[in-house]
Amino acid sequence: METAAAISQFTDHIRTVVDLRDDEAALLASSVTFATLQPKEFLFTAGQVSSHMRYIASGCMRSYYLTEDSEEHTLQIGVEHWWINDLYSYLTQQPSRMYLQALEPTLVLQIHRDVLEKLYREIPAMNTFFRLKIQSGYVALQERTLDNMSTDTFEKYVKFCTQYRHIEQRVPQYIIASYLGTTPENLSYLRKKYASRLS
Known part of the structure; x- marks a missing residue:
């Protein structure tokens, strides 16, 4: 640009x-x-x-x-x-x-x-x-903090994909896993387990 x-x-x-x-x-x-x-x-x-x-x-x-x-x-x-x-x-x-x-x-x-x-x-x-x-930014941070305390990893991933689809497709999965507070292996497992919900 x-x-x-x-x-x-x-x-x-x-x-x-x-x-x-x-x-x-x-x-x-x-x-x-x-x-x-x-x-x-x-x-x-x-x-x-x-x-x-x-x-x-x-x-x-x-x-x-x-x-x-x-x-x-x-x-x-x-x-x-x-x-x-x-x-x-x-x-x-x-x-x-x-x-x-x-x-x-x-x-x-x-x-x-x-x-x-x-x-x-x-x-x-x-x-x-x-x-x-x-x-x-403060509101978003508080919302994310509450999600991290009360929402399981897969639901956080679904929310991330729903809100930030344009980002999810551009960022490596290991970074998304890091953002969600989990491991790449666990995120991969959850994506395979609930593949029907992601399609």
């Missing part, structure tokens, strides 16, 4: 939530930087501080962390028009425990936190935009 098209897509995305004047859209466009990633390439890794808000213009990414025995736990999978970050590291400016990795060729638009603080003053609508985004 060309950067000009990515900028246009990005400002259109913002405008689906809040109103932006043309001069505000131009200022916002001048405030972003780009990161181009290849599959398996990292945007940042554990130990670094997340200093940007990140919007996926094209491609697919995931965030994950490693346990002490190097087991991967995927926290977020994101595709076009999604935001992906370690929000805890961004807000606290503490080193991240997470890895942010591309799963496909990916173009990310980034806004540094210092620049974003300035934009909050110059474009008040950006305050509203990120407040709403963080609120919806």
Whole structure:
């Protein structure tokens, strides 16, 4: 994707939530930087501080962390028009425990936190935009937490496929298993056992 098209897509995305004047859209466009990633390439890794808000213009990414025995736990999978970050590291400016990795060729638009603080003053609508985004992210996180405590693995997989069919077909099964909190072997077993429900 060309950067000009990515900028246009990005400002259109913002405008689906809040109103932006043309001069505000131009200022916002001048405030972003780009990161181009290849599959398996990292945007940042554990130990670094997340200093940007990140919007996926094209491609697919995931965030994950490693346990002490190097087991991967995927926290977020994101595709076009999604935001992906370690929000805890961004807000606290503490080193991240997470890895942010591309799963496909990916173009990310980034806004540094210092620049974003300035934009909050110059474009008040950006305050509203990120407040709403963080609120919806918190709701989604709480829903996922409750599902993890009360829903069996296969039902979580069915819900994932129903809500994110466009993602499920693009992401390796071992990453989906990691996201659901199970093993690839168990997910494969459940998919075969309940194949009729998935067709």
